Amino acid sequence: MKRFRLGVIINPLAGLGGSVGLKGSDGVALEAIAKGAVPKAQMRMQQALAVILPFADNIDIITASGDMGANLCRQMGFTTNEVYYSETTTSSQDTQQAVTCLLEQQLDLLLFAGGDGTARDIYAVVEDKVPVLGVPAGVKIHSGVYGITPHASGLVVSMLLQGELVSLMPADVMDIDEVAFRQGTVRAKRFGEMTVPAEPRYIQAVKMGGKEVDELVLADIAADIIESMDDELFIMGSGSTVAAVMEDLGIDNTLLGVDVIQDKTLIAQDVSANQLLELTENYPLEKVKLVITLIGGQGHILGRGNQQLSPELIKRIPKDNIFILATKTKLKALEGRPLIVDSGDPELDKALTGYYKIVTGYHDYVMYQVANPDLVEN
Known part of the structure; x- marks a missing residue:
């Protein structure tokens, strides 16, 4: 039986600004940590991967070093292959370079944890080259490439592992201007589409924008x-x-x-x-x-x-x-x-x-x- 090749990318800084009221994490990670924010992207990815842990013998995880994936995957007992190494605080460039390396490994699916900024970074490299699925870990999740919860994202991967007939569909990659967002204005923009497993029970819809008119x-x-x-x-x-x-x-x-x-x-x-x-x-x-x-x-x-x-x-x-x-x-x-x-x-x-x-x-x-x-x- 062919082993499932699962790419895993974690943005360790995703969601840091949420709990401390910064409305996002782009450019304010250090400020968020100073205010007492605790990184949770690892925990969110762990919740997703825990669902597929029973299938670990049939999975090869391809990932990046340290907190971008390797530490967690090894700790959980998955067969793990690091193909990208970073010794600095992860950045948008790290995410894109890591994904570039992962795409060379003939992935069946790329699973990532982050927010809309992370989805944008991944889209910049992936486009429609491989199916992707997001584990929601950011503050703002407007894009339609995420599971409704981390557990739901794990369930979709488990369906694929069990050979269920899961169709693929294009889903919007959205992001907003965080500076305007912190000032109370939502300016959402569509950046493109990525291919995701089409499981409507577990994959979230794209957010409807706009103020109530009634x-x-x-x-x-x-x-x-x-x-x-x-x-x-x-x-x-x-x-x-x-x-x-x-x-x-x-x-x-x-x-x-x-x-x-x-x-x-x-x-x-x-x-x-x-x-x-x-x-x-x-x-x-x-x-x-x-x-x-x-x-x-x-x-x-x-x-x-x-x-x-x-x-x-x-x-x-x-x-x-x-x-x-x-x-x-x-x-x-x-x-x-x-x-x-x-x-x-x-x-x-x-x-x-x-x-x-x-x-x-x-x-x-x-x-x-x-x-x-x-x-x-x-």
Whole structure:
């Protein structure tokens, strides 16, 4: 039996800026580390590779040295061949050079961990030469080349290893201007397409951009949430739907960050994961509430652009205190697909599954399921 040749690339700096509120990692890795950010790309790739560990005897992993892949793959027990060596902090150039070396090894699939910047770097070399699959590890994941979670990415690889009929499809590589992003403006751009395994349950859709245009519906949603506010601590997530609540309160809002209010007054703006843990450490948990929305087209409510909402924080908040806001238009666009959580903690993701009351207007609610397909069906 022919051994499966799996290319593995990890961007060790991916996602560093998320938990500390920097909205990305491009050019700010050192600042993020100084603020206390902890690299998580290795852990995200480990979650994906753990799914295919039972098939290790039939896999040859081709990778780059150190934290770009070799350390983790060897530690997990995979047969590992290093074809690129770097002794410096990894950069965009390192990623591209590593992929160039990997492509010489007749790969069956290239699996990489990173964000949209990493996808762009890989696209610059790969184009359509070999199928690719991303393990989501960045702050912003607009591209359609990623699994909905690291576990889901691993499941897709396991399907290939077991000989299941998995078609291939082109998927968009997207990225945004991080400087503008940190200033509250989303400027997304399509850079091209790469070929990915076509498994719609586990591969995310390209994010739908743009601010909600139905202002009346947003005003109704805002009125419902504001009516329920008392002296509790409200953690306000990112996105235009949550921003409508802040606007109706007359509070400056961090569109692409996380703010905290109490008694309808702003007490902390654009906070990091550690700041949120400090704010809630000695606060009565029954009075800590979280207001979030979903990413249009994808359905993610946690783990995309709001990494400040760490697993440690979410575990402190009762499920009944999590308010999910969405227009019915956004929910209908999912075409029945469930909402998705990708907190970075698979056990927490399982615990968060179930039906939630989604606020869709003033005293108007629908029941909708949070159910990661990769966790529910396996």
